[in-house]
Amino acid sequence: MKRQADVMTADTKRHIRCEDLKCYKATLDMLVYATQLLNHMPRELRYTLGHRTIEDIHGIMRGIYRTFYADEERKRESLDRALDSMVDVMADCRVMYALRMYNDNVNMHLAEQVATTDTNLSKWRNSLRKNAR
Numbered sequence: 187m188k189r190q191a192d193v194m195t196a197d198t199k200r201h202i203r204c205e206d207l208k209c210y211k212a213t214l215d216m217l218v219y220a221t222q223l224l225n226h227m228p229r230e231l232r233y234t235l236g237h238r239t240i241e242d243i244h245g246i247m248r249g250i251y252r253t254f255y256a257d258e259e260r261k262r263e264s265l266d267r268a269l270d271s272m273v274d275v276m277a278d279c280r281v282m283y284a285l286r287m288y289n290d291n292v293n294m295h296l297a298e299q300v301a302t303t304d305t306n307l308s309k310w311r312n313s314l315r316k317n318a319r
Contacts, residue, residue, distance in 0.1 A: 204251055207254065207306075209310055210250050212302045215302075216296075217240070219299055223292065226288070231285070238274075246272055249271060252267070258318075262311070269304075269308075269311065279300060
């Protein structure tokens with residue numbers, strides 16, 4: 187009996203799902219953590235800065251999905267949009283910390299998540315550049 191992997195065509199060999207990507211997992215972790223922080227924000231900032239930050243993180247996730255499923259010509263464009271949203275998240279985090287909305291430990295944890303996501307997105311962009319050559 188042949189194994190399933192032996193009979194797969196070249197088109198269906200791509201087992202990786204978007205949810206398996208490191209940048210997707212890191213972004214999802216960041217979203218969960220930011221959502222938890224949102225519950226502890228003062229009301230006047232929760233509906234402005236907090237929700238904008240959550241929307242920016244959703245923008246990163248949309249960019250990851252678009253990049254993953256895009257054709258080769260559009261991958262870099264979609265990934266650049268995700269990285270633009272990443273810059274917005276970084277700025278939002280800096281503003282929240284400057285307003286002392288959370289303590290140093292929370293800031294370090296959020297900064298680690300942001301850095302992990304940014305690193306993974308940058309690695310993906312670099313691999314796209316190498317494959318384009």
